[in-house]
Amino acid sequence: MKSIATRFLLPLAIVLPMSTGTSAAESPTDNIRWTGETNQALMDFSKQYLLGDVPSRYTLAGFRADVHVGESEVKSRIQTVTYYATSSEIESQGNELIYFNRSNERVTIHSAGSISPEGNIQVFDPANIQVVESNQYNTFTDTKIAVIPIPGLSSGGLSFVDYEVTTDKSQLEAPWSRVFYPRGTYEYQNYHIQINSAPGVDLQYQNASDSLLCSAESDTITCAAKQIPALKRDNTVYWRDVINQLVVTEGDLPWSDIASLMQHKFDNARVSSAEVDKLFTRLTENQPSLEAKISAIHQFVSREIRYNSMSGLGNAITPHNIHETLHNRYGDCKDKSALLLELLQRLGLNPIPVLVATERKSLENLTLPATNYFDHVIVCNDQPEMKFCIDATDTDTDWSALPAWIQGSAALPIKPVTEPMMLPLNKYRWQMHANTEIAFDEKGGQVEKTTRKYSGEYAGSMRSILSARTPEEQLEWAQKQYQEVYSSDKEPQFSFTHSDQIAPELLIQSEVQYEPLSDPETDLAYTEYDSWMRDELQSVVIDNEHYGYQFPGLSIESRYAFDLGKLWALSFPGQTLALNHKYGSLSRTVHKVSARELEVVSKLEIPTRYVPVEEIEPFNQFLATLKREANLRFEAEKLD
């Protein structure tokens, strides 16, 4: 599968705390305290576990979360015991991770360490704590990770961690909520969650997990499971869509209230001023059309305002004032979107912010309304006659195309009446047109000229690869790509069009000369791989085994023009194709322009579709068949 389409997530944590802000001047470890108080019940459980039938692979032997939602703060006591069967599991999983937000959460680690199979305990030294960012480019999650390298781990042994996270509710920008992921790629055992609330605090919960049994009595919600089987691992899975979750929220807000809350934050960030007026005029006054004005605004916001994660204190989900953004010339997705909203509105459009859950491609698990499903925001124009969405953080994709990585993501349009929806999936995400001209010289050698035209979001993806490179690196990259696609050691000359400026299309031209491969004294039986089409078909093969896959859509048009020169005359122009299948089609026409000129036009169209797991094999077989048929063949007679 294409790398850009293979964004997948493993559940990074058993619980994902609510994102809030913090001061950048603070040390990340300031929020972490060590008590060294060993929980005897945890130790007893661990030792007892080792005496029983231990599993044969890495297992979460025990998990207990005791959450108390008070009026001003939320305390979450987490205790985990993990079993390691092999040394390789220790190598890959030997660190325990604690997710927290340093601006509004404090972490108190009571104990952490390991227990050998023989029962020997080795306690973690708190001086070895490391705190790392969990942020990714484009998204606004501001979660930190405390990494605890468990000492003394050995095969057949356990690790244990006992810690408490205290959340200051006064610092939250939205009502408190929490999502539990009660399943992982390894087995969970002895899973227990208990959530209670202070008087006057209204807790709502929704449990979608089949394994987890929940009950609610007065102010306490209890969920437990003795054993939760592991999820099957696969190559391309959005785990948040696969794991049926337990969601707990404070209060019972409808989606419209969530939208209203966010709308208010964006409204506050958008402050009209002479500076914004001046900017708008400068960007749009010389543009001939509405589309050109939108493009100019998009280019400014995406490229002139550099991306910088700004999800600090009070700005986890709240955009900064657009004056601040303009002054700093940087911002994150919220900040850029607020500015984009302001500028687009001046064009007479009706832009709205849209929250995006970039790692959710299904609405099924967006059960209770909450903000913390979402980690990104884009701007969409909400007009029936002109619908488009712009990702202000995307510096490479034209405004008219939705960037590939967020297509099909769960989203929440911020408008008065709203509910979660899916961002559109383009019928063909990967669109390319390849035009190849091959001319034979008098010795049977060939000059091959190829122009590849990438369109829409594919142009954006290719541009992101090229724009990060110097001209020399671009040439090197293109030559390497050519050599891989053609299985050749040739080094063609390349030129690029629209590789640096945002445009709907991007062109890559190449020219290369091949020495004679055919005997000019005999008839010609010519075969030629439609290399770029074959490469595209190969790149979209689905390698999942257990989960379905949203195929992104592929449209390739390929034209080959052969000039046989003075050596040969066409006798058989090759096969035409009318390969129409329920998954897509590959058609080909052959046109004998003259006795010495042949034009072969092939068109591949595989629309986006969800491929259930049971159809992956026949779907891949379909792709393999098309790849095999992406092969040109013609015959020509030697001219006297």
Next chain:
Amino acid sequence: MSTNASASTPEVPPGSGWDADKPVANHPGLSQFELDKIDPQSVAKPRATGWELVLFVATFGLYFSYYLYHLTKDCRTINREPVSPGWWILTPYFLLAQFFAYPRLLRLLENAEARCHLPLAWGGWQRAWLIGMWVVTLLINISDKVPNSDQWFVAVFFVGAALFSVLHTRVNRIRSAYWEQLSESPLPARRFHAVEWVISVVCLPVAITLLCILLFYTQLFGGDQLQQLQNGDIASQEGHPFSIEVQGDHWARVEIGSYSDGTALMELEGASTDAYFVVFPHGKESSLDQISAFRTEEAAAEFMQTSCTEKREFLDGGDQNGSHIMSSLTCEGSLLGNKVLVTSRAIETDQGIYELYGQLVATKADFTHSLADYQSTEKGFRPL
């Protein structure tokens, strides 16, 4: 047989009562110069009809051109009237010319009979012979435009031979009378000269063989029929995932090896072997490209002016989950004036590729007549 011919004065047998200078009534006579050139003994002596028929058959009727040339030349000699024998060589080939030529021929014969003091032959049948000759020429010309053209051609050819025999009988009668007037001694029988012997010995077996082939092609070259198939019948082979639904009532399953090298799984034969189909198993190692390349090369080698096209599509239009492909290669060409259609329909199955190879080689009429059933039957080749 010409003896003692004189370049300036034709020899007139003594006491024959033959008035060589007397022109035929109602016709302008030849000039003296032309009369001087005519040798009265150049008229062919009569010959038994059987010998003439041998030459007629051995040359596939081409002898008739020479025969007319010689006959008109004889008529010129006998009748002393102007005739251009050279033009008569072409007469058998042009129906339009025959509308004028054959009536003229009959008048020449009548004049000759008059010169030889013979009563007119045929009477009312003369018109029937005339029409018969026209019709034979017409039917020969259109024989490639009617179904079963080979048999049609043979039948018309023999009708033509019969009309030729009738003509020769009349000509023999005239020549006999002529020579009887010219010579009192009994006429020796005319036999073949050397060239005619060569033609007869060499060409007659060939001609008879060709006529037999045309008449009995299926019996001579067709395979041993295993099963006659009716329209809509489905032929299949146990253990192999294909079937053929035939269109038309003239198909038959024939013994393996009738049209293949023995490696085929099934062979079908058309009624007159204009057409046949052979199913080959190619297994999983072969590819559609390999089969296509082989067949295009083979067609170019076997036939003239071949032009091939190939189309590939998913079996069942891709409605099912399978991704098996069917390839249809069609090559058109010609062979000795016949139209040729070579087809290769290859289908991918779980057991490998199966190919229905077929040929339709026929005259234009037979080709057109057989084409629809051939193509429908070819399309009836499907995986099970």
